[in-house]
Structures are given as C-alpha cells and as structure tokens.
Amino acid sequence: MESSRGTILPRLLAAAVALATVPVLAQDTDTFQVRVTVTESCSFSTSTAATDVDFGTVPRSTDPADATGSLVVDCTPGTPFEIGLNNGLNPATGATARATATNRRMTDGEGNYIPYGLWYDAGHTNPWGVAELGQAYSGTGTGEGQTIPIYGEVPAAATNVPQGTYSDTVTATLTF
Numbered sequence: 001m002e003s004s005r006g007t008i009l010p011r012l013l014a015a016a017v018a019l020a021t022v023p024v025l026a027q028d029t030d031t032f033q034v035r036v037t038v039t040e041s042c043s044f045s046t047s048t049a050a051t052d053v054d055f056g057t058v059p060r061s062t063d064p065a066d067a068t069g070s071l072v073v074d075c076t077p078g079t080p081f082e083i084g085l086n087n088g089l090n091p092a093t094g095a096t097a098r099a100t101a102t103n104r105r106m107t108d109g110e111g112n113y114i115p116y117g118l119w120y121d122a123g124h125t126n127p128w129g130v131a132e133l134g135q136a137y138s139g140t141g142t143g144e145g146q147t148i149p150i151y152g153e154v155p156a157a158a159t160n161v162p163q164g165t166y167s168d169t170v171t172a173t174l175t176f
Contacts, residue, residue, distance in 0.1 A: 040079040042176035045072035045145050050172070053118065053152035058159050065154040071172055073148060075141025081176040082138050083148060084131035085118060088168040099129030102155055106166035114158050114166045119151045131175055141176075 044050070053069035075081050087095050090113060093103040101117035101124070118128045120137040128150065129135030137148060 040076050040176055042073060042075035042079055042081045042141060042174055044174060045074050048072040048145060053150055055154055060163065061159055062157040064156045065159065067152045069150040071148045071150065072145050073174060074145050075176060077141055077143040079141035079176050081141060081174060082131045082136040084136040084173045085128045086130060086171045088170045090168055098133050099127040099135050104168060106168040108164040108166050112161050114154055114161055116152055116154045122151055124151060124153060
C-alpha cells in the first residue's frame with residue numbers, strides 16, 4: 001500500500017503545480033439580437049385564375065339570367081382580408097356609387113346596355129361593391145387557396161335589347 005500511495009501523491013502534486021502555472025486567457029463578451037419580422041401576405045392566386053361571370057347565350061326575353069364566377073385568394077393563416085369590386089367600365093350611376101342590382105352594365109359597343117348585379121352571397125342580398133362603401137367581401141386567410149364565388153344576375157327584361165355580344169370588365173381589389 002505504501003508503494004502505490006507513494007506514487008499517487010507525487011503525481012497529484014505535480015499536476016497541481018502544472019495547472020497553477022498555466023496562464024489564464026483573457027476574455028471579452030459581446031451581445032447580439034435575434035429577431036424576425038412577421039408579415040401578413042395575401043394575393044390573388046397565380047396558379048388558379050379568376051373565372052368569368054359568363055351568362056352564356058340567352059334569348060332576347062324578359063327572364064332574368066344568373067351566372068357564377070369566382071376569385072381565388074392565397075392569404076397567410078389568420079390574415080384578415082377584404083375584396084372590393086368596382087362598378088365596371090360602364091356604370092349607370094358612376095364609378096364610385098354603391099353597387100346595386102342594376103348599376104353595372106355590359107355594352108355591345110354600339111350604345112346598347114344590359115344592366116347586371118354582382119353579389120357575394122347566393123341569395124343576392126349583399127351587393128358586392130367597393131370596400132370604402134362597406135360593400136366588400138370579408139374573409140380570413142387559411143394558408144390555402146380560397147375560392148370566393150361571385151354571383152351575377154341580369155334582371156328580368158334586361159335582355160330585351162338588340163342582338164349582339166355584351167361585356168364589361170370589373171376590377172377586384174384585395175386589401176389586407
């Protein structure tokens with residue numbers, strides 16, 4: 001026992017002396033920030049185009065005509081958004097008027113018009129107009145493409161006009 005005790009003690013003393021003679025390195029500290037800016041994102045889909053509200057071919061009559069189109073929006077989850085529609089290129093009541101069942105008009109380019117209305121509900125109770133007048137569609141993003149239907153109607157007797165192709169262009173504005 002003496003011999004192993006005799007060799008361990010000198011080794012421990014040698015290690016302690018060696019550690020005591022190691023120079024201490026200098027130190028300095030600094031700080032930095034870790035951050036991320038989270039933004040909401042919303043856009044009309046680039047992979048799925050809007051579909052037209054196409055009333056098709058209708059006879060000159062007194063019957064109303066219905067059609068449906070759609071817009072597709074891609075918004076980050078939880079992002080609130082609004083979609084407003086202007087009154088088209090041929091409004092009967094002015095470009096900034098409230099949307100009604102008849103203030104938008106399709107034209108044949110010859111001075112003849114067919115009035116129509118657009119709604120964001122199938123029951124045609126919510127005319128779809130500009131956000132500034134409280135007539136925009138409101139939704140919340142899901143992170144997936146959301147198809148938003150557009151319900152259109154040509155009122156009764158509105159197609160009692162000269163034959164031809166009638167059209168209009170409506171601009172949709174997405175705000176988030």
